[in-house]
Amino acid sequence: KAGVTQTPRYLIKTRGQQVTLSCSPISGHRSVSWYQQTPGQGLQFLFEYFSETQRNKGNFPGRFSGRQFSNSRSEMNVSTLELGDSALYLCASSLGWVDYGYTFGSGTRLTVV
């Protein structure tokens, strides 16, 4: 079966701009989580959506937002980009219950200049 698909793979944006990243989960997976990964910081949790509802949220500013559609696809938006937002953004999907592992996408590498 197809894995988790993230688009685009690479993105270069200018400070102050906004960006939208997309994630298509594995068919049947209802939970989509987003993470920011930077060197030395590990995986920082952004938010999780389950059945179109935000179920959990990490400690990121309001510039970071997301949503999930009825087909479980999810988008993440970052407004007013800052240099520090440069990172690999990973989305992970799961069936939605705590006892299942996450399947990660290949990520979107965002560079803010």
Added chain:
Amino acid sequence: GQQVMQIPQYQHVQEGEDFTTYCNSSTTLSNIQWYKQRPGGHPVFLIQLVKSGEVKKQKRLTFQFGEAKKNSSLHITATQTTDVGTYFCGNTDKLIFGTGTRLQVFP
């Protein structure tokens, strides 16, 4: 707040040597999951532990969950160059991951 710390941050070993990474939480965890991320890749799910004191094996990898469910370890016996990568522990209940241990194996 909830934190999961991993040690060591980096580990360089000679091929054939053993390797262990430790994951420590400030609070009790309902489960621990382990992931491996190859250089340039994305995290891949390895295993989940849910019971106190649980031990699971996958070939040369041994995973253990502490009795108090606050810590976990991943032990690799006789490392190979294919083991290179960053190993993360995580908890899906709290949706947090450890800082990761980067393993480098020299042939």
